[in-house]
Amino acid sequence: MSNALQFPAAPNLPVAPNDWDARFQNQFANALRLYFNRLSSDLQQLSGSQGGQRLSFPYGSFSSSATQNIAVVTNAYVVQLDTTVFGNGVSLVDGSKIRVDREGIYNLQFSIQLSSDDNQPQDSDIWLRQNGTDVPGSNSRFGLVAHKNPGNPSHLIAALNVFASMNVGDYLQLAWSATSTNISIADYAAGTGPTRPAIPSVITTLSFISART
Numbered sequence: 324m325s326n327a328l329q330f331p332a333a334p335n336l337p338v339a340p341n342d343w344d345a346r347f348q349n350q351f352a353n354a355l356r357l358y359f360n361r362l363s364s365d366l367q368q369l370s371g372s373q374g375g376q377r378l379s380f381p382y383g384s385f386s387s388s389a390t391q392n393i394a395v396v397t398n399a400y401v402v403q404l405d406t407t408v409f410g411n412g413v414s415l416v417d418g419s420k421i422r423v424d425r426e427g428i429y430n431l432q433f434s435i436q437l438s439s440d441d442n443q444p445q446d447s448d449i450w451l452r453q454n455g456t457d458v459p460g461s462n463s464r465f466g467l468v469a470h471k472n473p474g475n476p477s478h479l480i481a482a483l484n485v486f487a488s489m490n491v492g493d494y495l496q497l498a499w500s501a502t503s504t505n506i507s508i509a510d511y512a513a514g515t516g517p518t519r520p521a522i523p524s525v526i527t528t529l530s531f532i533s534a535r536t
Contacts, residue, residue, distance in 0.1 A: 383413030391508040402497035420494035438509035439467035
């Protein structure tokens with residue numbers, strides 16, 4: 324059974340006769356009564372304590388289970404994604420593009436597992452691209468301390484949320500750079516002692532916030 328609301332169509336009201344007719348009046352009133360009763364029932368389901376369960380907005384959740392590296396510190400790289408966790412009007416395209424099917428204001432959130440195996444403190448920048456173009460003012464810099472010892476890297480979760488105004492078919496990407504090729508976006512397998520889940524290299528979500536005014 325669908326959980327969506329089925330709002331009633333406007334009633335097909337009868338054409339009034341030239342002279343007053345009780346049967347027409349009753350038919351007219353019954354058509355309006357039925358329509359407003361159904362409309363009132365739907366509105367009560369929306370405004371009740373659990374009314375929000377009937378609403379559906381675009382959203383998407385995506386992740387990557389691969390370690391990502393840079394080859395040149397003066398280049399920018401696109402953050403890759405390989406898994407769709409949830410998707411409703413928001414989809415993953417070409418392994419990095421998060422595309423929307425409805426215009427509006429969206430909230431992009433990301434969590435990126437940075438790792439540094441460098442023996443000096445280093446930085447990594449992460450910013451937003453929309454339709455392949457860098458979004459002004461969207462960059463953030465994350466500082467990583469030196470590794471603990473060779474082969475035992477330092478770690479940092481880079482997390483942020485950014486609002487974006489999007490049209491139908493627009494897409495967002497995350498881009499990144501680093502001051503050392505020893506910095507990576509790292510994934511880690513599930514662990515034991517205690518048993519714990521794997522660590523994705525990237526987790527990102529895109530949620531519809533509002534129609535544009």
